[in-house]
Amino acid sequence: MEAMPAREFTPSSGMPLYVLDGILQVYGGRPVLSVDRWSVPQGCVLGLVGPNGSGKSTLLRLLAFVESPAQGTLWFQGCCVSRREARNLRRIVTLLPQDPYLLDRSVADNVAYGLRVRGVHGGDRKARVREALRWVGLDPNLFELRRVQALSGGEARRVALAARLVLQPRVLLLDEPTAEIDVESARLVRRAALKARSAWGTTVIITSHDWGWLLGLCDQVYHMHAGHLVGPAPVNCFDGPWRVDTDGRVWKDVGAGQRLVLPAPESLTATAVVEAEHVQIFTHRPEDIGVQENLFHGIVTGLAVYGHDERLLVTVRLAERILLASVSGDQRRAHGLQPGLGVFAWVPSDRCRWL
Numbered sequence: 617m618e619a620m621p622a623r624e625f626t627p628s629s630g631m632p633l634y635v636l637d638g639i640l641q642v643y644g645g646r647p648v649l650s651v652d653r654w655s656v657p658q659g660c661v662l663g664l665v666g667p668n669g670s671g672k673s674t675l676l677r678l679l680a681f682v683e684s685p686a687q688g689t690l691w692f693q694g695c696c697v698s699r700r701e702a703r704n705l706r707r708i709v710t711l712l713p714q715d716p717y718l719l720d721r722s723v724a725d726n727v728a729y730g731l732r733v734r735g736v737h738g739g740d741r742k743a744r745v746r747e748a749l750r751w752v753g754l755d756p757n758l759f760e761l762r763r764v765q766a767l768s769g770g771e772a773r774r775v776a777l778a779a780r781l782v783l784q785p786r787v788l789l790l791d792e793p794t795a796e797i798d799v800e801s802a803r804l805v806r807r808a809a810l811k812a813r814s815a816w817g818t819t820v821i822i823t824s825h826d827w828g829w830l831l832g833l834c835d836q837v838y839h840m841h842a843g844h845l846v847g848p849a850p851v852n853c854f855d856g857p858w859r860v861d862t863d864g865r866v867w868k869d870v871g872a873g874q875r876l877v878l879p880a881p882e883s884l885t886a887t888a889v890v891e892a893e894h895v896q897i898f899t900h901r902p903e904d905i906g907v908q909e910n911l912f913h914g915i916v917t918g919l920a921v922y923g924h925d926e927r928l929l930v931t932v933r934l935a936e937r938i939l940l941a942s943v944s945g946d947q948r949r950a951h952g953l954q955p956g957l958g959v960f961a962w963v964p965s966d967r968c969r970w971l
């Protein structure tokens with residue numbers, strides 16, 4: 617590992633675990649991930665949310681050192697990671713992919729595999745395997761000797777998670793660990809992530825499509841869109857193409873004939889970003905003429921507490937998309953916001969920025 621030149625990066629409050637600098641990843645000649653500058657604090661639980669194909673898994677693979685970026689520099693614990701060093705770091709940084717591979721052996725063999733490779737033997741290995749199974753809610757007495765082929769899909773995913781936890785990793789990267797699992801399993805994933813952090817100081821980075829679940833678990837949730845990190849605050853992204861209005865502004869249909877009208881971007885294919893913080897919720901159509909444009913009718917589908925000052929993220933289903941708005945606890949109570957309530961959501965056009 618090369619020592620990092622001091623001029624490149626000066627930590628303000630503790631050395632970040634990762635720093636990404638000018639990272640570009642390209643598949644088949646097509647850029648799929650572009651990160652100018654991003655750092656991950658040590659010991660955080662961090663979420664990545666975004667639509668299909670936005671680059672979440674690609675970013676996790678780079679952080680797991682299982683692939684290298686086409687351009688840019690990845691720093692880990694203040695050091696620039698070379699290809700040779702990446703191999704060593706894979707012993708302390710572990711990735712649970714979306715479709716984890718399990719060996720055609722017993723549950724215990726699968727969970728113990730990484731320990732065997734690292735030279736952990738005997739009673740210590742057995743005890744750690746049993747403990748890791750308990751962490752993911754599988755009774756070792758019932759599951760240890762079962763063959764993985766005889767497990768349900770959800771149980772197999774828990775075994776794969778136990779096989780990462782048993783390593784007591786420095787970094788645990790979980791790629792959509794709650795996809796296709798029930799509420800109880802999602803609770804176990806959450807518990808395991810938090811226990812790993814408190815027991816070993818593990819930094820945990822999790823991708824998901826579920827804003828609410830991530831916000832309830834993570835210190836910070838970054839939104840990814842079209843290969844870019846947008847956030848960390850919850851945001852709404854509106855993709856082009858845009859149509860041009862008679863007065864030179866641009867618009868697009870967001871469903872049921874409702875139009876989003878914005879100032880013209882540099883390109884008609886640009887993506888508009890509006891932070892949830894700037895979207896306002898009304899329970900009745902407001903009189904104020906200033907909020908008639910970009911006022912959408914929708915249904916509240918979820919509320920999730922986030923941040924340190926009891927903000928709530930409100931998901932509102934418009935005809936063809938979900939809109940995110942942020943409200944305070946007082947606003948929630950005053951409006952009686954709850955899932956199923958019909959509301960008006962206002963997107964102020966002057967709060968939009970373009971990607």
Ligand SMILES: Nc1ncnc2c1ncn2[C@@H]1O[C@H](COP(=O)(O)OP(=O)(O)OP(=O)(O)O)[C@@H](O)[C@H]1O
Pocket residue numbers: 643644648666667668669670671672673674675
């Ligand atoms: N091996 C590959 N070869 C070519 N393109 C790829 C490859 N892997 C991913 N991509 C492309 O890279 C982009 C980012 O994919 P990635 O899997 O990182 O997105 P994601 O946000 O994790 O998506 P999802 O939520 O569907 O899992 C997509 O456009 C995808 O088609």
